[in-house]
Every structure is written in structure tokens, then in C-alpha cells.
Amino acid sequence: MDKGQSQTKRKTAQKESTEEASSSSFISPKLTGQGDDAYDVFLSFRGSDTRKEFTDHLYNRLVNTGIFVFKDDKSIPIGEDFSSQILGAISRSKISIPIISKNYATSKWCLRELIHMMDCKNSGSHIVLPIFYKVKPSDVRHLKGNFGDAFHSSQKDFDEKDVQEGRRALTKVSGLQGWVSEKINNGNEGELVEEVVKKVMSILQQDFQLDVTKHLVGIGDHVSKIRNWVDTPANTARMIGIYGMGGIGKTTLAKSIYNQLLDEFVDHSFLANIRETAQCNGIPYLQNQLIEETSNRMSNSEC
Template identity: 40%
Template sequence: MDTAMTTHEASSSSSFKSKLWNYDVFLSFRGVDTRNGFTGHLHAALTDRGYKVYFDEDDLERGEEIKEELFWAIEEAKISIIVFSKSYADSSWCLDELVKIMECRYKLGRHVLPIFYHVDPSHVRKQNGDLAQAFQKLEEVIREEKDDELRRAKQERVKQWRKALTEAANLSGQHLQDNGHEAKLIREIVGKIIPEWLPSANKLKVPKHLVGIYSRIQGIINHLSSGGSNVLKVGICGMGGLGKTTVAKAIYNQIHHMFKFKSFLADVSNTTSKHGLVYLQQTLVSDILKEKSQISSVDGGVCLIKQKFHHRRVLVIIDNIDEVEQLNAIAGNHDWFGLESIIIITTRDKHLLHQVGVDKIYRLREMNDEEALELFSWHAFRNSWPNEGYLELSRKIVSYCGGLPLALEVLGSFLTKRSIVEWESQLEKLKRTPEGKIIQPLRIRFEGIDDTENAIFLDMSCFFIGCDDDYVAKILDGRNSHTIRISIVQDSPLHWSS
């Protein structure tokens, strides 16, 4: 029976340890002082932002020895926040945590943020003032110890505590005094300090090689930051394979930390065709509120979204819409969301963005020759420049791809580690039959326009390059009945790729 218990305990310990890997933040605090106040509110604010936080929920009387699981959690946390309160030093448990935290700072390069909660930082540094009584008691206990070995062990332990307190108090931290604004301090910690230390936390996965992406999104981000208190709706349009989703993710990764409430709705067109608009609405509500909501109809979902979000500042990115109904179900009007909210929409259809009333439209352009060659090289050679002997072939492949990231990635990956003979053969093949992995995502270019519009496209491509719209309409049809069709062709992805 003893063996079974030991095995169970070992299994439980291993299981518990596995749950403690990779915390964003470890909170060290004196529970009786701040658990139900400042630290509790800080914990809630951090988790609301999506950070994974270790917060000891154990209100039971602690023993002398700190639990080993806490040491694991401290080691695996990227940041430790220490809330120094007036009775922090009364707890040997807290002081042992502190020693471990400072050890991880030096050995593992972890970030440490001390917060002096109604405590003078100099008292922590010198162990006087509010901390003096706690250490006086410790010294008395040591003097009364009869066993020499135990006395020396206790003296060494107190020495480590004092050293850790001094070192922590010398770090740059936050001092909350008696008349301090707790909510303001928490906002600064969660909205500014932690994002600077954890820039990758909660980021969306993007391709490894983001060639030219940041130069493309900077103008959009500048526009978003100048929006004032208004709700901003921004559209990003472009043909399939041009990188709209990657651009949207890169924007999200740059600004998401400024929002408590946020959602990235990926491939809305595909999601809606598979699961319907109600599912889309449920996903949005779940992302932002972190709770499931029962929505029985699209109209009911619209009412719920308005009710829940009209007073909340949100970031919503709606990726790849192809029908007005999709946006009307989740972000129909500006007033559905609180002030300073940002709604970003990506689509292949520029005209659709006009229909849904966006404030600004960004048309995503193809990569220039330099960017295209670099992106292709990363996928073909695992380097930013072609290998010796492959430069001219690479330029020809890149020219074929026309600055389209999807094509560059597909062909680059296909040609990696292949001989020059194989490259030449593939290039000849591409001239006859384009690569299937490229054609499939771009098929939308040839869908959605009727025979008349297709004929207009061919005429414009062959005979009217650079001509005025009215002139083209007049030549094609004296009654101008083709004017709207010309507009459709101009706004279509087919036209952009020509």
C-alpha cells in the first residue's frame, strides 16, 4: 500500500509540475495584506489581457518550508512581480520566494518588478522601518537556538533574505503611497510595463520571414493611432495570395497589447460557409468576453453584440470576408462598439468595403523586385540571397511570380536543394502550366464575374491600358450601360493581377 501511495504522489507531482511550465508572470505577495485587494485586482487585469499568471490561491496556514512546485513556477515564469507590503517580511515563505526570484534573475535573466505597496523602498533595502520588527523577531529566534548547527543554518538563511531584499529594492520599481491611485498603477503595469517585457505574449503565428511586411503596415498603424476617440473601421483589400492575412496578423501583433478586449476572426468566408453566421457571432463574443453565449439567431446575435460591446473598447480583425452579410452580423455599424475601438477587415473585394462603410481602404500591393527576391531566397536557399550560380534563374522565377508572396513561398520551397538542371526544367514547365498550389488559392480571381465582364477585362487589358474610364465606357458601349461593369472589373482581384 505504501508503494502505491508513493507512485501516486510521484505521478501527481509530475503532473502538477507539467502544468507550471511557461508562465508569463509569477506574483509574489503576502496574502493577508493584498490578496483580496491590490494583488487580486492586478491578477485579474493580467489574466484579462491573456497573460498566463501564477497566483497562489492557497489561503491555508503555510508551513516553514516553501512548496517545491512554487520554485518550479518561479523558474518557468518570464516575469516575477513582487508586491512588498508591510507584513511581507513576516512570512518566511515570501522571503524564500524572493531569494529564488532573485536567483532566477541572475542565472536565467528573468525580469523582476518590485512594487512597494504602502512601504518605503528604503525600509525594504535596509530592513528597517516597517520591516525592522520582523527581523528583530528573527534575530531573537536565532539567539535562542541551542543547537549550533541549526543556529548557523538559520543565520545563513536570514543573511540570504536580507541580501535578496536589498537587491530587489535597488531595482527599478513602482511605489504606491497612501494617496496613490491603485487602478492607474495597475493599468500602467498591464498596459505598458509587461508588454515591453513580453512583446511576444499572445501574438498570432506569422511566417518566419516577414519580408517587407512592416514597411507595409506602418502607414496603417499610424492611421490607427491618430484616430482619436472615434471608432475606426479600416479595410485591407487585395488579390488572393498577396498576404492580407499575414498583414492583418502583423498589425494585430503590434497593437493587441493595448486592448483588453480583442478578437481575430480568421478566414470568415470559410468559417461562415462551414458553420454559419451564428457560429461566427458566438466566436466573437467568446473571444472578447472569454465566456460562451447562447445565440439562437443572427438577429439575436446582433442584439447581444450591441449590448455587450457598445461600451467596451475592442480590437476586432475580421479576416477574408466575401459577403456583406458576414460583416453585418458581427460589426454592422460603428456604434456597436465603444469609443477608440478598432475594426480591421480584409477582403479580395474592394467594392464590398465601400458597401460596409469603412473609414479608409488600403490596397495591398505586390512586393517589389528586391523584396520578392529576398523572400524567394529565404524559402529556396534558407538565406536572404541566392546561392552562387542561381541568381539569374532566381530572378526569372521571381519575375514569373509577379511579386506575389504565396507564389514566391511555394516555388522557393519546391526548388530548395534542387540542381540547376531541375530549376531550368521547372521554369519551362511553369511557362506552360502554373504550379497547382499557386493556382488554387487564386482561382477566386476568375470566379464571380460574368462573360460580359470577362470580355471587358480582355478589352481593357489589350486595348485600353491607361485610358480614362469614361472614354473606355463610351467606346465599349455608347449608352454607357457598361460603366458599372467596368467599375466591377477594376475593383476585382482579376484586374489587380493583370
């Protein structure tokens, strides 16, 4: 399955109409250029602070993991309107990651991106995962320290609406669960990148979870037993068989195990009704389906 097909299929339910964006975003974004493309992650950052270092490392790590990312210098076609592309991309992203650095709030566009992210979060299923890069969340909330000084010094270049809406967005984002770079292993940026990627992957994997009836009676012990087998260290591939008479819940148990293991694998596939499918279409059909589903399920791109 190619990138466009897998991404469109997976995120159709998450797309938001930009016509519903709050007026506090200043510009009503129009979906141009990218058409029906949707993104896993939108990266927002102050280029002069982090573009060539931390943001570049994070971007490349996300892309190499197979995550579809929007990054302004990689994703906007030449000649396209910047404002509509940026705000439209946020609306079409599942996750936004604002990298809030010392000079983040000195950029009118960074503030407008943040305002739109918080609007999308409040009005739908959009997820905002902030990174406080060498700044304290409390300084962002109260506009103090070097972050506050930078913001106040740039206010003369902003409209009053920019300032007021920006302040509210900064207050809201400072209260979200995210990462404070200096608290991750004494500022180890490589470890921070890995933590962010792991969290993003965990969120995106939920889109692939299979439907299983909640509060099933008696399944917990069976799931725990199989998980113990799965978690036992081994040097070779593991195969676990679930057998029993028809109708006792073998498929439901397999789905429950599959959902629990998703976060631990980049590629995965669940092939149901093997016997019936093989009889109708042959074994090669199932083999091809397995290959397609485990090859670049989440393809590359950037923010």
C-alpha cells in the first residue's frame, strides 16, 4: 500500500474542515496544494533557535521511523500561499508538536500556529505535545525569564490581537503534559528525541487497533498467560497457537493480544478468516496481503 493510500485511509476520520477554525486564528486557511493529504505530525518551531539542530534531528528521526510529518521548509510547494498551507496543515494533522524555545514567541507566525493548534485541540481530536526547549513551562505561563523578556521586547511589532490571543495560547500550552528538555537525562537531546518518537508512535498505533468488545468476562487470565510467553526472551521468531472448539473466543483473544503488542512493533498485520480467504483466493493472496501491510505501513514525509 503506498503512502497516500495508507495515510488517507487511516486518517479520514480525523480530518477537520478549516471552515470550522476559530476566528482567533486570524486567517481562515484554505486547503490548497496538498489536496486531501493529512499528516501524522506538524512541527512548529523558531527557526533561528532550533531549525539546524534539535528540530532537524527530531524531524529526521520521525521520518526515518515512517511518520508523515509537516515541516515548513520541506512541505510547502514553491509558489503556494504560506498562510493557508501552514494553518491548513495543522488542521489536517493528528498531532502538533510546538518546540517552544527562548525566541518562539517573538515570531508572529509561531504564535499564530500555536493559537490554531490550541483551537484545533479544543474543537476536535487534535493532540498537542509541547516540548519546552531550554525554557521553563512556568516562564512560558507567566511570561518571565528569558522567554518573557524576548516576548515583551517583540510586542511592539505585533497587533494587539496577536498579543492577547498569543498570551492565552501560551498559558494553555504551558499547562499541557509535554517534555522539559533540561529534565530529560540532564538535557540529553538524543534521549529526548527518542522519547518524543516513542510517544508519537504509541498514539499513531492506536489507529490500527482492532475492535474488541470491552469488559469481556474471563479473558484477562488468558491474555496474561500469552503475554508471559511473548515477553519471555528468545533469540528466534516466536509462534504461538491458540486452539479450541469454534465460538469460544479464539479470535477475540488474538485481537486483544494484537492490540497490546502494537506499541512494540513498527510493522504489524492481522489476517483474519485465513481458511475461508485461502479457499477463495489462495495462499499467495494472503502472503501478498501480509507483505503489503508490513511494508512501509506509515510512509515518510515531513513538516
